[in-house]
Amino acid sequence: MKKSIYFLVFWAVFFSGCAKALLSDTPKNEPEAIFETFWQQINKNYSGKDVRPVNWDSLYTLYRPQITPQTTDNQLITTLSTMLSHYKDGHLGFIAKNQFYTSNKRNANFTTDYLGKSGVEKVLKKTLKTHKNIFSYEKNADNIGYIHISTFDGRLPQVDFEFFNTIIEELRQTKGIIIDIRSNQGGDEAYARIVAERFATSYAVYKYTRTKIGASKNDYSEYLPSDLGPTNNWQYINPVVVLTDQLVFSTGINFLMMMQVQRNVTTLGTTTGDGVNGGVLYELPNGWSIQMPFKLSYLPDKTVVEGKGIKPKIEAFISEEQRKNGQDAILEKALELLK
Amino acid sequence: MKKILHILLFLSNGFASAWCQSVVETVPSKPVHSLSLGVGLSHTGLKNETVSSLIFSSMGVPMHFTYRRESAVSRHYVQLQFLSQTLESPFKFMMEDVGGHLSYGYLRRIKSSTKMNVFLGGECQVQGAGRRMTNNVNVPKLFTLFNSLHLAGMMDYSIGKHRFEGQLNVAFLGYNLRAGNNLLDAFVPDIFDALGRKGKFETLPNYLNMAWRLSYIPFISTRHIQWRMDYWGNFYRLNKGQYLGSLHNQLTTSLTYKF
Numbered sequence: 001m002k003k004s005i006y007f008l009v010f011w012a013v014f015f016s017g018c019a020k021a022l023l024s025d026t027p028k029n030e031p032e033a034i035f036e037t038f039w040q041q042i043n044k045n046y047s048g049k050d051v052r053p054v055n056w057d058s059l060y061t062l063y064r065p066q067i068t069p070q071t072t073d074n075q076l077i078t079t080l081s082t083m084l085s086h087y088k089d090g091h092l093g094f095i096a097k098n099q100f101y102t103s104n105k106r107n108a109n110f111t112t113d114y115l116g117k118s119g120v121e122k123v124l125k126k127t128l129k130t131h132k133n134i135f136s137y138e139k140n141a142d143n144i145g146y147i148h149i150s151t152f153d154g155r156l157p158q159v160d161f162e163f164f165n166t167i168i169e170e171l172r173q174t175k176g177i178i179i180d181i182r183s184n185q186g187g188d189e190a191y192a193r194i195v196a197e198r199f200a201t202s203y204a205v206y207k208y209t210r211t212k213i214g215a216s217k218n219d220y221s222e223y224l225p226s227d228l229g230p231t232n233n234w235q236y237i238n239p240v241v242v243l244t245d246q247l248v249f250s251t252g253i254n255f256l257m258m259m260q261v262q263r264n265v266t267t268l269g270t271t272t273g274d275g276v277n278g279g280v281l282y283e284l285p286n287g288w289s290i291q292m293p294f295k296l297s298y299l300p301d302k303t304v305v306e307g308k309g310i311k312p313k314i315e316a317f318i319s320e321e322q323r324k325n326g327q328d329a330i331l332e333k334a335l336e337l338l339k
Numbered sequence: 340m341k342k343i344l345h346i347l348l349f350l351s352n353g354f355a356s357a358w359c360q361s362v363v364e365t366v367p368s369k370p371v372h373s374l375s376l377g378v379g380l381s382h383t384g385l386k387n388e389t390v391s392s393l394i395f396s397s398m399g400v401p402m403h404f405t406y407r408r409e410s411a412v413s414r415h416y417v418q419l420q421f422l423s424q425t426l427e428s429p430f431k432f433m434m435e436d437v438g439g440h441l442s443y444g445y446l447r448r449i450k451s452s453t454k455m456n457v458f459l460g461g462e463c464q465v466q467g468a469g470r471r472m473t474n475n476v477n478v479p480k481l482f483t484l485f486n487s488l489h490l491a492g493m494m495d496y497s498i499g500k501h502r503f504e505g506q507l508n509v510a511f512l513g514y515n516l517r518a519g520n521n522l523l524d525a526f527v528p529d530i531f532d533a534l535g536r537k538g539k540f541e542t543l544p545n546y547l548n549m550a551w552r553l554s555y556i557p558f559i560s561t562r563h564i565q566w567r568m569d570y571w572g573n574f575y576r577l578n579k580g581q582y583l584g585s586l587h588n589q590l591t592t593s594l595t596y597k598f
Contacts, residue, residue: 005555005568009570009590020384020394022384022574022584022586023386023394023576023584023585023586024386024388024576024578024582024584026392026394027392037392044581045389045581213580214580278476278477279476279477280390280472280475280476280479281432281472281475282389282390282391282392283390283393283428283430283432284392285392285393286430287429287430289432
């Protein structure tokens with residue numbers, strides 16, 4: 001009997017040791033193999049590659065000869081980082097030695113049109129109330145409400161975003177509301193919905209999403225609609241102006257998509273950032289990882305948003321001089337629209 | 340779809356039984372039914388190029404519930420296996436893995452001697468897994484669902500009153516669902532609808548799915564209760580799109596009620 005049991009244990013241990021031999025070749029932990037894996041994964045899985053004007057093949061030809069078995073970690077990081085920088089996508093990057101190397105240093109290249117709480121208070125002539133550095137809000141003397149939403153950060157508790165219901169109750173009797181999402185770089189789409197649902201009077205598709213399911217440019221799943229409908233007892237149906245700028249990114253853009261399909265909403269400002277879908281990590285042979293988006297988002301008319309951003313209905317800018325004087329010309333324009 | 344699967348299963352089993360009946364004389368005997376509940380230890384190695392170039396592995400505690408009907412000339416079984424574990428890559432990428440198999444098999448005896456019987460037949464199997472990358476950005480989710488038809492061969496061998504069994508199954512057709520080259524996303528509730536429709540019929544060499552089993556069934560002089568020990572292995576791989584491969588080995592011990 002003992003022999004029989006040993007026999008079965010032997011086979012279990014023996015076959016468990018065969019995983020490396022049976023499962024497909026694992027690339028070596030060497031600079032050339034890491035580079036190859038890195039390039040191939042972006043080539044196969046990164047959705048932005050299909051809509052952004054970058055020739056990934058030619059980047060391979062350019063950078064591959066720079067990698068040899070003697071390439072150091074730091075040299076490899078520099079090369080990979082330089083390659084990715086061509087895409088200028090804030091969701092694309094890689095993690096090496098506990099540091100994230102993004103494809104796009106957005107904060108360095110872009111300037112927000114949001115001039116801070118003081119800039120807003122100057123225009124509204126009111127001191128703003130705040131809630132946990134997420135919402136700043138008040139109504140002005142003309143009974144126009146203003147709410148700035150700084151983030152939809154998924155690490156924050158949901159209850160902080162549910163506070164929006166209290167704010168909207170407070171501003172219920174206003175004749176219009178300005179929702180300011182300038183400089184909002186996103187977070188959790190579920191939090192964006194909590195806010196947007198208070199403005200939805202009926203169910204409407206606000207975007208379509210397709211998932212990359214193959215290496216070729218056309219290998220995508222079907223268009224998946226995302227819709228939004230009313231929640232709570234009442235909806236805000238008076239005119240709403242949503243303010244945008246080029247720092248609006250990720251879930252910030254999703255929020256804008258939710259809002260701009262509502263009948264009473266106008267969008268105002270500058271074109272948003274161009275990345276909607278967050279990425280996931282792919283593990284390289286040395287433990288570094290690539291973060292890359294694998295989806296594309298589309299407006300209800302099926303215009304792709306990734307790589308382009310969303311242009312507001314009414315474009316408005318802040319000139320250099322206005323910026324120096326702390327004059328929020330975009331907010332002023334919004335107030336004019338709601339008067 | 341179901342109809343096609345039923346037809347194929349019927350054909351695979353029907354072919355085996357027709358062939359067996361031409362070889363073996365039917366021996367009338369009273370069939371023995373049994374229910375087994377087993378638990379054990381397992382080791383899984385998994386490579387999913389959707390998320391990593393490296394092999395994830397883990398030890399786990401598998402469980403199974405099996406019904407068997409054994410007669411002198413045939414074997415039926417329905418088995419449900421379940422395993423929940425956390426797989427880990429060499430650089431600590433974590434993957435929660437919950438999966439299971441539901442299989443039905445039917446085999447007919449094609450050869451027998453005083454100590455040994457050889458059986459041939461088919462197995463129909465549904466094998467599913469849901470996986471979650473817990474320390475990855477946005478906690479991506481993956482799933483696989485394989486619906487496979489297998490050819491199955493089995494041999495039992497008696498030493499004194501003790502019995503050994505060995506079985507090998509190889510899938511010849513699968514209708515497989517997986518999240519394409521990529522991942523599920525928790526924020527889109529109806530993604531299963533869209534990606535679910537992308538199920539594909541696959542067969543060798545792109546889709547290989549095989550299982551093997553060695554069992555030891557000692558003689559115990561009780562009428563209804565018995566125990567058995569099984570070593571069970573399963574290897575599958577999908578070469579198309581991003582490579583997905585798994586090697587799973589487990590040792591289980593089971594308490595069996597015979598009636």
